[in-house]
Amino acid sequence: MSAPQTAGERRQPLTRPDAEAVEQVRRQVDRLCWSGILLGLAFTMTNVQSFAANGAAAWSLPWLAAWLLDPMVSLVLLAILRAEQVTARYGIRTGGWVRGAKWFTLAATYVMNTWGAYAARAADMVVLHSVPPLVVFVAAEAVTDLRDKLTAAVRAGSVDADSELVPEPVVPRSPDPKRRISFDEYLTRAREAWRPDTTVTPAWIRKVTGCSRGLSSRLAAALTAEMEQR
Template identity: 65%
Template sequence: MSTPRGVGRVVAFGRPPASHANESNAHRLAREAAEAAEVRAHETRPEVVALRVERVRAQVDRLCWAGIVLGLELTMANVQHFAAGGTATWSLPWLAAWLLDPMVSLVLLAILRAEQVTARYQVRTGPWVRRAKWFTLASTYVMNTWRSYAEGALSGIVLHSVPPLVVFVAAEAVTDLRDKLTEAVTRAFTEAGRSAPPPVHERPPRVSARRGGAGRRTTFAEYLAAARAAWEPRVTVTPAWVREVTGCSRGLSSRLAAVLARELAGGGS
């Protein structure tokens, strides 16, 4: 039985040679490596790191402020009950007793708000700032727990101690947290400055899009040679970096970055 004409060609050309498949896989892996390097380069930029830290700082501030405000609201009723004593409800002393806790709490909130700004720029405040903060917190604690201590009620002491102590701990912790978050941003900029590529004026000039007066287009090999000459060991090869040092198009920069990354990895030209 004879084989129909053309079947052999279909079988021969239906599957690419193994060398072509390996070559396409190599190009694909090189392209993915270059894209991953570009993403990594953007993620480690000091501006991106600073933005992430700023978002964390905002979340920390919101959560701490919510806890502090809720704690001060819980202490308000206890302080009013302590200040009012046995006065009649809705009498003038009873109403005036509601002003005692806000008077102390507003001073405490003002100090914490100021520390929020000074900690952001790592400016140290004077000793009177901390003394005022501790005095307001201690006053709130004493007014909340005095009646429980006088009555000897352990459960009341524990119950009325938790809100002012939480406010005290949060007020101290949030200042240190802001200071450390600011230090994290500063350190990110410092480390990025150490590993940053040299300034543009110290790099080789870009390859012109056209050479000579004849209008000849720059070849792929010429772009690659320019990128190879501009590369330094501390530079990560990315399409964005290739475009910066050669002036090539966006579509061509991915191919150039893939080929150059493969060369630097030992894959040859």
Template identity: 70%
Template structure:
């Protein structure tokens, strides 16, 4: 026997108001997740990695371009493949390796806002100035303006990139700290989050005093270290790390 079934009624379409309400709820949830300090920190870390790769690529390419000029400057009129001609190739790597070592160290110190001594910057500027002079000396001696311009661009780009990348890393670190500070200021205080066995909440100044007492020379001041030393919240630890770093560097009030 053949059974005829009644076709099902068409599915009711979602109303415009309901669809807009659902999309608004989804957008609000997405913005809430994007504003979380952990998400902001992850995005900043990705940007930091991109900035580092691009700057390092430009610096290495610039130093590679200067190597041939420095070798020509050092070799003078030596015959090709002679001992002085071969030894001249060692001059530029000697200077460049020192510069790269300084920049690599600054990459770590800038991340944790640790100040380096004046000799670090002097060494960086000396290596950059030496590279510039050796690249442009022959063009200056020959009176070639185009040669001076051509051989000035790569060393100057390396110099500007070496100075800018350190400041960029410091500002990116500040961006992460600002995200945690904003989250700590805007987040509501729950009853369950209140300190146990305390009559009142610990103030920022009291946390800072505890961190100052716990710090010893050689310890890197980071938010994680501040949390371990004081027991403060994750959001507050970034502010405490920044304040303690300023006090240790002599910039605090």
């Protein structure tokens, strides 16, 4: 009986078509979650307005102002979710304040949406008005995690696909370290290192060229002759 395969052995690298398919699924999931969140927030708007109006006459100033409460909370929530969408795409985690603000806006929406049902002790209304805020809450949490995982899958597929196309680099051969350096090459090195205030000696030649002691005297004489002719 053969040994069971590990998770790493079972995992197959994604090809470029697979990565493109995952990217398409990620976009579809993102759009569907956003559609559900927007519909849920739209459903809660009338209940929150009734909660804020508190029996005010229709078209009165308090009644009109009550319509601003739900959009105020919803816009903050949508801004946070949109920011998390971008940060999740690049694998950046947000801080505690961001998650706290998201949970607070979701909790505020739930309380304002269900307060009247709880006050009336109507179980059916509690269930009815609890479902949309809870769906928004769950979707807001799930969509971030889904984006993280799908983005990681797309990146993994892109890396695997690119690695298949990159040829192995050609390493140039290093020059033979045993190749003998000619007299002219040593002289060129000394000529490049020479300065007007330099005193040309065999020791200086050996220092700047790395030549042998026997060759340094000849190089010093040749370089001195060149400098005198200038």
